[in-house]
Amino acid sequence: MIATNVRRLGLYLMLSFAIVSGSIAWWQVVEAPQLATRGDNPQVIAARRSLPRGTIFDASGQVLASSDVIDGLSRRTYTDTAFTHVIGYSSLRFGSTGIERSYEDILVGQTDPNPIRELVGDVLNRQPEPRDLVLTLDRRLQDFAAAELGGDAGAVVALDPATGAILAMVSTPTFDATPISGDPDVAQEPMDALRNNAAEPLLPRARQGLYVPGSIMKVFTAAAALDAGAITPDATFPDQPREESEGFVVDGFTIREHDLGGIAPALWPLSPALQVSSNIFFAHVGLALGAEPFLAYARQFGFCAPMEIGPSDRALGVAASYLTAPLEGDCGPFTGDVELASASFGQAATQVTPVQMALLAAAIAGDGVMPRPYVVRDVRAHSDAGTPSETVLDTFGSGGGSRVVSTEAARATRIAMVDAVNGELGRLFAGQGDITLYGISNQRAAGKTGTAQLGGEQAPHSWFIGFAPAQDEAVPQIAVAVLVESGGSGSGRAAPIAGRVMAEWLRLASGG
Amino acid sequence: MRIAWRGAELRLLLPIFVLVPLGFAITNVALTGAFDGGPLHLAIGYVALLVGAHLLLVVLGHRGDQLILPAVGAMGGIGMIMLNRLPQDLAGTSAFGIELGMAATQLLWFGVGMIAMLVIAVGLRDDGILRHYKYSWAAAGILLLGATLLLGYEVNGARLWIDLGPVSVQPGEFLKIVLVIFIASYLAETRTLLTSARLRIGFLSIPPLPYFLPMLALFAVVMLIVVRLNDLGTALLFFGTFLTMLFVATGRRSYVLIGLILFVVGFTVAYQFFGHVQIRVDIWLDPFADPLGAGFQPVRALYALGRGGIFGEGLGQGLVTLGGGLTIPYVHTDFIFTAVAEELGLLGAFALLGFAAVLVFRGLRIAALARDDFSGLLAVGLTASLGLQTLIIIGGNTKLIPLTGITLPFVSYGGSSVLASFIMIGLLLAISHKSAIGADGDAGS
Numbered sequence: 001m002i003a004t005n006v007r008r009l010g011l012y013l014m015l016s017f018a019i020v021s022g023s024i025a026w027w028q029v030v031e032a033p034q035l036a037t038r039g040d041n042p043q044v045i046a047a048r049r050s051l052p053r054g055t056i057f058d059a060s061g062q063v064l065a066s067s068d069v070i071d072g073l074s075r076r077t078y079t080d081t082a083f084t085h086v087i088g089y090s091s092l093r094f095g096s097t098g099i100e101r102s103y104e105d106i107l108v109g110q111t112d113p114n115p116i117r118e119l120v121g122d123v124l125n126r127q128p129e130p131r132d133l134v135l136t137l138d139r140r141l142q143d144f145a146a147a148e149l150g151g152d153a154g155a156v157v158a159l160d161p162a163t164g165a166i167l168a169m170v171s172t173p174t175f176d177a178t179p180i181s182g183d184p185d186v187a188q189e190p191m192d193a194l195r196n197n198a199a200e201p202l203l204p205r206a207r208q209g210l211y212v213p214g215s216i217m218k219v220f221t222a223a224a225a226l227d228a229g230a231i232t233p234d235a236t237f238p239d240q241p242r243e244e245s246e247g248f249v250v251d252g253f254t255i256r257e258h259d260l261g262g263i264a265p266a267l268w269p270l271s272p273a274l275q276v277s278s279n280i281f282f283a284h285v286g287l288a289l290g291a292e293p294f295l296a297y298a299r300q301f302g303f304c305a306p307m308e309i310g311p312s313d314r315a316l317g318v319a320a321s322y323l324t325a326p327l328e329g330d331c332g333p334f335t336g337d338v339e340l341a342s343a344s345f346g347q348a349a350t351q352v353t354p355v356q357m358a359l360l361a362a363a364i365a366g367d368g369v370m371p372r373p374y375v376v377r378d379v380r381a382h383s384d385a386g387t388p389s390e391t392v393l394d395t396f397g398s399g400g401g402s403r404v405v406s407t408e409a410a411r412a413t414r415i416a417m418v419d420a421v422n423g424e425l426g427r428l429f430a431g432q433g434d435i436t437l438y439g440i441s442n443q444r445a446a447g448k449t450g451t452a453q454l455g456g457e458q459a460p461h462s463w464f465i466g467f468a469p470a471q472d473e474a475v476p477q478i479a480v481a482v483l484v485e486s487g488g489s490g491s492g493r494a495a496p497i498a499g500r501v502m503a504e505w506l507r508l509a510s511g512g
Numbered sequence: 513m514r515i516a517w518r519g520a521e522l523r524l525l526l527p528i529f530v531l532v533p534l535g536f537a538i539t540n541v542a543l544t545g546a547f548d549g550g551p552l553h554l555a556i557g558y559v560a561l562l563v564g565a566h567l568l569l570v571v572l573g574h575r576g577d578q579l580i581l582p583a584v585g586a587m588g589g590i591g592m593i594m595l596n597r598l599p600q601d602l603a604g605t606s607a608f609g610i611e612l613g614m615a616a617t618q619l620l621w622f623g624v625g626m627i628a629m630l631v632i633a634v635g636l637r638d639d640g641i642l643r644h645y646k647y648s649w650a651a652a653g654i655l656l657l658g659a660t661l662l663l664g665y666e667v668n669g670a671r672l673w674i675d676l677g678p679v680s681v682q683p684g685e686f687l688k689i690v691l692v693i694f695i696a697s698y699l700a701e702t703r704t705l706l707t708s709a710r711l712r713i714g715f716l717s718i719p720p721l722p723y724f725l726p727m728l729a730l731f732a733v734v735m736l737i738v739v740r741l742n743d744l745g746t747a748l749l750f751f752g753t754f755l756t757m758l759f760v761a762t763g764r765r766s767y768v769l770i771g772l773i774l775f776v777v778g779f780t781v782a783y784q785f786f787g788h789v790q791i792r793v794d795i796w797l798d799p800f801a802d803p804l805g806a807g808f809q810p811v812r813a814l815y816a817l818g819r820g821g822i823f824g825e826g827l828g829q830g831l832v833t834l835g836g837g838l839t840i841p842y843v844h845t846d847f848i849f850t851a852v853a854e855e856l857g858l859l860g861a862f863a864l865l866g867f868a869a870v871l872v873f874r875g876l877r878i879a880a881l882a883r884d885d886f887s888g889l890l891a892v893g894l895t896a897s898l899g900l901q902t903l904i905i906i907g908g909n910t911k912l913i914p915l916t917g918i919t920l921p922f923v924s925y926g927g928s929s930v931l932a933s934f935i936m937i938g939l940l941l942a943i944s945h946k947s948a949i950g951a952d953g954d955a956g957s
Contacts, residue, residue: 003880004890005760009892010876013899017869020903021862023912027817028858035818040803041810042831042839043819 015054017303022259024338027135033313039095044104049073049092054107054130056087056099057388059140059377065100075232076100076181079352080139081174082146085165085204086316086375093187098204099133101375102314106379125442132380134388144504145170148497153199154484155206157308157358158501161479164362164401166309167505169355171205207309207318210351211483213451215277216465217346219413221285222270224297226409227368230289233412234269237284241265247385253446255283258451261428274416274448275426279345286344291334294343300404301363301370301405302356304331309355311396316375320351322455346450357465358481364417364446365467365476368410370512372399417446418470432495435468438503445502446470449490462487464494468502478505516573521566524582529559535593535827543597543829551596554615557593567625569941572634577878578943583871584922584937588622590864591923594851595844597828602844603925614844614925621927625934632938633945641887646697653690655685655734661740684737684746685932689939690754690895695754699761700886724946743787745908745916749901751775756896757889758880796914809847810915812840816850817910824857842924844880846917849909858936864923865906870900878944887943894936 027035035041053067053074065078065087066421088098096104145156149172158168179190194202197265205208225231237250244265247254257265257280266272273281286294291317298304303323308315323343324331334340342348354372363370374396381391405413420426421433422444433447447466469477480498487493517699520909533555540550548911559799562585569581592615605620612620614918636642642649660683663674673680737747755771758764791806799807799814814840819825830851831839840847844901882888898921919929 002760002885002892004880005891006762006876006880006888008763009756009760009896010873013872013876013896014869016903017865017872020906020910020912021865023907023910024853024861024865025858026818027814027910028820028853028861029822031814032818032821035815038815041815041818042834043815046831046834160834224894 001002012274021109034338037102037314039097039101039104041287044108045092045095045378051108051128051329052130052163052342054109054132054382055388057132057134058137058142059135060138060140061134061387062139062385064135064139067510071490074185075183076178078177079179080143081176083137083139084174084177085171085206086137086150086169087177087183091187094180094191094282097314099135102310102316103133103376107133110442130382131393132382132388134380136160136167136375136377137169138167138508140508141168141501141505142170144168145497145501146172148500149484150485152207152484152493154482154487154503155195155209155354156480156482156497157354158478158480158505159358159362159371159373161362161365161371161476162273163397164373164399165377166373166375167478168501169206169375171203171207171209173199173201175201175388205483205485206354207316208353209470209483210319210321210353211461211463211485212452212454213346213350213352213357213453214450214460214463215279215346216357216360216448216450216463217343217350217352218274218277218282218297219364219417219448219465220301221282221289221294221295222274222416223364223368223405223409223413224294225285225289226270226412227297227405228289228293228295231270231285233271234413236267236269237281238267240278240280240284241267244278246343248283250283250287250341252335255279255341257339263425263428270412271419271423274420275423277345277420277429277449282345284342286340287337287346291340292336295323295331295334297404298331300402301360305329305354307353307356307359307373308411309375311374311399317355318355321346321356322349325349347453354481354483357463357483358479361465361467361481362479363404363425364410364413365408365470365479366401366410368403369401370404370508371401374399398399414446414470417448417466418444420449421445421447421466429491430464430495430510432491433464433466433499433502435499435503435506436498437496440468440503443469443474443506444471445499446476447495447498449495451489451491454486459488461485463490464498466498466502468506477509478502515570516575516692518527518566518570518574518578521569521578521581524579525562525566525585528562528585530580532589532592535589535723536596538826539597539828542826543779549923551613551615554592554596554619557619558589560870561622561626565630565768568630569627569633572630574634574945575948576633576941577874579874580872580937580940580944582872583867584934586867587871587922589678589865590852590856590860590867591920591925592618592622593827594848594855594923595925597855598832598844598851599838602838602860616924617767617927618930621930623928624927626812627942628931629934629938632935633941635943638937639869639887639890639946641944642693643700643889649690649694649697652915653687654916656687656690657665657737659683661736664741680928682926684743684927686935686955688897689894689932689935691750692757692897693755693890694752696889697700698892699757699889700884703885713864713931730862743917744792744914745832745904745918748904748913748916749897749918752900752904753893753897753918756900757893760892761885761889791913796911799911810911811839813847813850813909813915815913816840816847816854820854820857820861824853824855824860827855830854842917845919846915846924847909848924849906849920852923865902868899868902868921871895875899875940878940878947881947882943883950887946891940891943894940898936 043443056065058064064083067074067076088100090096090100111131145168156170159166175194181189244257247256247273263276303321306320307318322331339348343350376396378392379394382434383389421430433445435445445466445468450463452461462484464482467476482494482498484493519574525900536555541547603614605612605617643929737743755768759768795806799810803811808946843851872895879888879891882891901921905918907913919926921933923952
């Protein structure tokens with residue numbers, strides 16, 4: 001009879017019912033919080049249409065975004081276009097982006113930061129109350145950095161290396177988000193204009209722009225090799241002086257030095273090699289470190305995978321930076337020693353975001369501990385007064401950092417970076433990053449320029465990463481990455497911007 | 513014919529008699545802000561149908577399974593509550609001068625379905641008509657399929673409907689039953705002859721030709737449905753039901769494996785060559801890639817699940833419409849489950865799945881106790897069909913498998929679906945009754 005087979009069938013069906021139950025629970029319990037904050041969730045759209053929305057303030061309490069309910073529809077006004085790529089927009093027509101999206105449920109009051117109050121509110125079916133956000137960004141520094149970039153396309157990312165609090169994050173060109181967040185009936189035209197603009201103003205370059213880094217990657221190569229013991233601060237490569245003029249032959253391919261501007265080649269250890277930005281030296285360092293450790297360190301520093309700014313359930317996304325051709329969401333293997341040697345000085349297939357490079361600088365500034373970046377400092381009760389309420393409902397502190405290299409390795413890299421800006425040889429290349437030029441006396445900045453060759457007739461991207469103050473035992477207060485698309489040499493465009501931004505912050509922080 | 517008291521059935525139905533009107537009342541309060549009666553008469557009508565069905569089974573001395581009707585009644589009750597809660601102009605009837613809203617129309621179909629169920633459960637004393645005319649049934653099936661191919665019109669991208677004046681019919685719903693009858697009869701006849709025969713190629717034992725040919729024929733029908741009618745759900749359901757019956761008839765897991773391999777290969781080929789299959793799969797893999805375009809329905813369904821959470825938003829408090837439109841198109845048919853999960857939460861969703869599980873396991877019990885192979889295989893086929901249909905549509909709603917446009921039995925709106933499902937229940941009850949009578953007869957002799 002078939003009864004035995006029916007019993008076996010029963011087991012399979014029971015298993016199927018269990019699997020389907022699991023998939024229901026997955027969406028209703030596990031994924032529910034993530035779904036609740038997505039901009040195209042009808043619940044969010046419905047709330048956004050009519051509910052007042054919380055105000056967003058900068059760290060000093062100035063209004064950056066506020067809402068009015070007009071004809072039953074909530075409309076958003078933004079006061080400062082320098083913040084557009086951080087705050088994003090909240091449009092009745094196009095959904096939301098940036099902080100407007102990640103913190104949507106809090107801004108419209110659907111989620112209470114306090115779970116108990118949320119439960120009570122749910123049970124009593126209370127009307128949601130909007131809540132305000134205070135950012136870690138300082139409007140004074142943000143506007144200053146935006147003005148420094150001026151009409152150029154590029155990005156400035158500045159953060160506190162100790163906490164990961166982002167102090168400024170500018171992407172240019174930017175746009176005014178108010179027209180597309182206002183009356184939904186007239187929002188289409190300005191949006192179309194932005195979408196069709198060849199300068200790509202909608203791209204948040206600081207987080208999502210991918211650029212060849214050039215020589216700023218040498219900071220990573222140095223720190224990783226020092227930590228692994230592949231080099232010491234005094235280590236030299238005997239063939240390097242000769243190869244500076246003749247070229248360094250790797251697997252039959254000749255790696256050539258960039259234009260040293262008349263500086264005579266010598267047997268350079270780390271500091272002078274970083275000061276003159278010797279490609280030959282760092283090619284040797286990368287090869288001494290080896291392909292596998294090189295990628296392993298890169299992953300520790302956050303390369304090879306997407307990054308997040310803020311707690312991961314409400315993060316602003318950062319594109320993955322890659323050192324090699326991506327493979328299955330990771331950095332693929334190096335194709336050979338030529339690629340490894342080129343990646344060691346930031347060429348080959350390397351593509352990075354300004355945020356990633358700012359975190360690299362912050363990790364060196366933080367004695368080898370890379371902070372977790374965040375942009376929202378706290379949640380407050382709603383205030384219509386134009387200043388933040390005193391009632392803090394929730395605080396998003398630093399998520400703690402992660403150690404990426406030893407203190408010793410970071411310190412040795414830091415000394416070389418101080419020399420790169422202030423040393424006899426370094427001044428010729430990165431001297432414009434010197435903060436004393438911009439009115440800060442007795443303090444030193446550390447840094448490294450990058451001139452990312454793009455091949456062909458394209459002008460190179462101009463880069464600078466650094467931090468200040470960096471002399472002796474000083475505790476760095478700001479780490480920066482500056483990128484100017486096709487801005488020419490790192491020393492010409494990015495270095496002075498970085499120097500002025502660091503100087504401005506030290507002045508602001510000291511209350512001057 | 514003696515009266516057969518069905519105490520267990522009555523006790524299990526009692527909570528439904530209370531909860532369905534209560535659900536209507538809660539919905540009424542949530543939607544209007546105060547209790548004004550609203551469409552409570554529909555809930556009372558539904559209870560009356562169940563009472564009537566129960567009493568008729570008692571009076572007519574039916575000895576069949578007593579858990580089936582309560583399980584169906586509970587699923588149908590949840591369905592009625594949800595359909596009453598949704599906008600009533602989503603569907604409905606306007607014929608012969610009568611205008612009925614969606615819930616009222618569904619209730620009407622429940623009435624028709626229960627009558628069909630009772631007629632079959634009580635009237636089908638001899639299953640010869642099912643068993644001996646198997647090729648007539650096969651011909652009827654091909655006719656139904658052919659009619660759909662020739663006369664069918666498209667709804668939501670799939671060509672499944674035939675217009676018959678006042679009502680539209682989905683032949684696929686009835687084709688399902690006809691196929692199950694044919695396969696049960698075919699397998700019952702050939703099973704003893706063929707379980708001993710086996711061909712081995714490597715580690716797979718290939719079914720003997722008489723098994724293999726109908727399997728291939730059915731496979732061809734299924735692929736036709738996928739490609740010509742763009743109805744992946746029905747195809748999966750037919751083939752899954754067939755493989756389940758084949759497994760029970762032979763006990764050979766390898767036959768099922770071969771069937772699955774055939775299906776996957778066929779599907780992969782279809783994926784390569786037919787754009788609409790590709791689109792379905794791509795949407796399934798990443799619905800969030802285009803949440804306002806191609807992925808609109810599945811994404812909105814997932815949001816509804818998320819909104820429901822564990823406890824649900826409460827009856828009448830889900831986000832069914834937004835700015836004048838439905839938040840999920842086809843919420844009353846393909847996505848009724850997400851509406852239940854949104855308003856009644858994970859607990860309600862599990863309850864619904866639990867009732868379906870009760871139905872399935874009672875169906876399997878009926879199969880195991882059946883007096884002959886044909887009845888057993890028929891019960892297995894009917895049960896598998898109802899069970900798989902439930903699993904496929906809920907799995908599709910929750911992105912476990914690609915989304916397909918089939919109904920959730922007894923819950924989704926739809927006359928063809930309700931009627932076909934009740935016919936299947938009628939057949940199950942008839943088989944169950946026969947074995948109960950037989951067991952008594954054996955004991956008495």
